[in-house]
Each structure stands twice: as structure tokens, then as C-alpha cells.
Amino acid sequence: MARGKIQIKRIENQTNRQVTYSKRRNGLFKKAHELTVLCDAKVSIIMISSTQKLHEYISPSSTTKQLFDQYQKAVGVDLWSSHYEKMQEHLKKLKEVNRNLRREIRQRMGESLNDLDYHQMVNLIEDMDNSLRIIRERKYKVMGNQIETGKKKLRNVEEIHRNLLLEFDARQEDPHYGLVDNEGDYNSVLGYPNRIIALRLPTNHHPSLHRVGGSDLTTFALLE
The missing domain is CATH 1.20.5 (Single alpha-helices involved in coiled-coils or other helix-helix interfaces)
Structure with a gap:
């Protein structure tokens, strides 16, 4: 089946336009390479797509400058002088x-x-005064930020100090003695480091007796 003739006009669909550009560019570069090899010609092609991407083909044995120089010589114009x-x-x-x-x-x-004349010096003074004002405003802003940062750090230090004082006050309590529940049930309480000993005597205990067989001796460990 013969291929239909394509109408040469701008492709409206952007995706199709880019696909067509890529395919035909590759085909054009392929033909240029064949022309360079078969005919020993020097070919240079520069293409810029609608997306502003540059694509270039230069004969392997040439450079862009060499081709431009040969072009200038052939047509008798100087492209570099105007650019220079x-x-x-x-x-x-x-x-x-x-x-x-x-x-x-x-x-x-x-x-x-x-x-400088008088008016120029007056303008210079005004410009320098404005610059100095801006610098001062910036300096005060930086100083304010540093003060706020210092206040935040001070508040944090004060909070840490209060917590340390509370912890210190808690540790100042006498660690050698503790409290025993049901106060009054025990006749004697002895305190030792990290431990207390409570002694309960029987109801018929007489102070002159020195036996402890009928007594109730209880040891309590203090909480850290």
C-alpha cells in the first residue's frame, strides 16, 4: 500500500510535533553522514527545536569554525568582524x-x-546618610535577635537551675531515718543507713526482762 502524501504545515499537537522533529532530525543527520562518507563532503547542520534545544552535526574531519571560515571565503563576507x-x-x-x-x-x-561640584557633594552626603541609616537599622535588628536568643538561653538556664534546686532540696532530707506505717504499734524504732528496724514487744512485757523471744522484730528497707 502506498503511503499517503503528508501535507507540509505546522503540526498543532505538541507531542506529535516533537516526535516528528526527533525522527526527521535523526534522518537528516544520517543523510548528512552518508554524504560526508560517500562524497568526502564537509557538512555542518545546526538545528534548534521549538523547546530551544540545540542539535548539531559536523563532519568528523571538520570543526564549526573551519566550516564558517570556508563559508566566509566562499561567499566573500566576514562574519567574525561584525561579531567582534x-x-x-x-x-x-x-x-x-x-x-x-x-x-x-x-x-x-x-x-x-x-x-565633584557642590550639588554632587550634597547628593553624595545624602546617599551616605541613607546608607548609614540602613546599616544602623540592620545592626539594631541583629542586636535584637541576639538579645532574644540570649533571653531564651537564660530562661532555659533558669529552668535547669530551679530543677537542680528542687532535686538538691529533696536530697537534703535525712536519709538515715524513715517513717513506719501504723505508728504506735511499734515500741522502738532504730534507724540505720538505707534501713530502719522496728521492734514490737508483747503486751505482758516487763521492762526488767531482757528476753526477746516473744518480741516482733521487723526490718524495713528505705526507698532510694
Whole structure:
């Protein structure tokens, strides 16, 4: 089946347009390579897509500059001179801007003031006053931020200090004695480090008796 003739016009669908561009670009580069090999020709192709992507084909034995030089020689024009003149003009403008900036910096340092008239010096003073005001505002802002940061750190230190004081006060309690539940049931309580001993005597106990067989001796460990 014969292929239908494609109408040559802009492809509206962006995806189809990009696919067609990629396929035909590769085909064009392939034909250029065949022409270079078969005919010993020097071919240069520069393509820029609608997405601003650059694609280039240069004969393997040539460079872009060589081809442009041969093109200039063949048609009798100088493509580089106009470009060079534009570059020189742009460089001249940049140098002028650089000189003006350097002169302005020297004037702000109190130098090179002889070339200024009265109005220029007044404008210079106003500019420096505005610059000084901006610098001061920035300085005060930085100082304020540092003060706020210092206050936050101080609050954290004070909180840590309070917690340490509470912990210290808690540890100041006498660790050698403790409390016994059911106070009154025990006749004697002895305290030792980390431990208390409670002694319960029988109801018929007489102070002159020294036996402990009928007594109730209980040991309690203190909580840390």
C-alpha cells in the first residue's frame, strides 16, 4: 500500500510535533553522514527545536569554525568582524561601568572629591546618610535577635537551675531515718543507713526482762 502524501504545515499537537522533529532530525543527520562518507563532503547542520534545544552535526574531519571560515571565503563576507565589533562595544561599556563604580567607591571613602561640584557633594552626603541609616537599622535588628536568643538561653538556664534546686532540696532530707506505717504499734524504732528496724514487744512485757523471744522484730528497707 502506498503511503499517503503528508501535507507540509505546522503540526498543532505538541507531542506529535516533537516526535516528528526527533525522527526527521535523526534522518537528516544520517543523510548528512552518508554524504560526508560517500562524497568526502564537509557538512555542518545546526538545528534548534521549538523547546530551544540545540542539535548539531559536523563532519568528523571538520570543526564549526573551519566550516564558517570556508563559508566566509566562499561567499566573500566576514562574519567574525561584525561579531567582534559588537563584542568590543559591549566590553567598552562594561569598562565604563567599572570605572564609574570604582570612582564612586573612592568618593564614599572620602577620596577623589576634587571633581565633584557642590550639588554632587550634597547628593553624595545624602546617599551616605541613607546608607548609614540602613546599616544602623540592620545592626539594631541583629542586636535584637541576639538579645532574644540570649533571653531564651537564660530562661532555659533558669529552668535547669530551679530543677537542680528542687532535686538538691529533696536530697537534703535525712536519709538515715524513715517513717513506719501504723505508728504506735511499734515500741522502738532504730534507724540505720538505707534501713530502719522496728521492734514490737508483747503486751505482758516487763521492762526488767531482757528476753526477746516473744518480741516482733521487723526490718524495713528505705526507698532510694
